[in-house]
Amino acid sequence: MTIERLYTPWRMKHVTSEKKSKTNCIFCDYQHADTVHDEDNLVLHRGEHTFTVMNLYPYNCGHVMILPYDHVATLSDTSVAAQCEIMKLATYYTELLGDLMHPDGFNLGVNMGKAAGAGIDTHLHFHVVPRWNGDSNFMPVLGNARILPEELDATYDKIVAIMRYNPPR
Numbered sequence: 001m002t003i004e005r006l007y008t009p010w011r012m013k014h015v016t017s018e019k020k021s022k023t024n025c026i027f028c029d030y031q032h033a034d035t036v037h038d039e040d041n042l043v044l045h046r047g048e049h050t051f052t053v054m055n056l057y058p059y060n061c062g063h064v065m066i067l068p069y070d071h072v073a074t075l076s077d078t079s080v081a082a083q084c085e086i087m088k089l090a091t092y093y094t095e096l097l098g099d100l101m102h103p104d105g106f107n108l109g110v111n112m113g114k115a116a117g118a119g120i121d122t123h124l125h126f127h128v129v130p131r132w133n134g135d136s137n138f139m140p141v142l143g144n145a146r147i148l149p150e151e152l153d154a155t156y157d158k159i160v161a162i163m164r165y166n167p168p169r
Helices: 009-016 026-032 080-101 139-143 152-165
Strands: 043-046 050-054 064-068 105-110 126-131
Touching: 026 043, 026 050, 043 152, 050 080, 050 152, 064 080, 080 105, 080 126, 080 152
Parallel strands: none
Antiparallel strands: 043 050, 050 064, 064 126, 105 126
16 A cells, blocks of 8 residues: 655644643634734734634635634623624625635534534634535545545635625624
8 A cells, every 4th residue: 555645745844833822722822922923813903802723734725713712612601792703704705715716615514512513612713615516526535545636725815805805894
């Protein structure tokens, strides 16, 4: 059996970075970091009750996550204001990513708890994932790998460029 190599150069920055968490939650670290580090942390937006980051391990190109500032694990522990802002931003990002990437659809959702697939189950996060017909192939199942046609930094730059002229309201 031949082992195939899939190169993911954007992950090197994360793999080699210092892993000291100030809060024991990577999402809380991102929200409390100085805004000069937003690009390094892939932070796209800071709202009144939530913030948005690109997923470091995306399911697909353009995968973003909207998180409440409060370190909560469930929807019922999330303030109504944050819940409303999450939905408002989910709408905003589906429109922005739709115009930018022309997907055939979107997956929107929350994986609440480890049993539901949450990689980080202590800080609620809402996924917005662009989808294209045929983007789910044999690679995740047989190769335990995802194929992404664009580096995270390139996608981040494209999204930020659009957001400069069309910010969330």
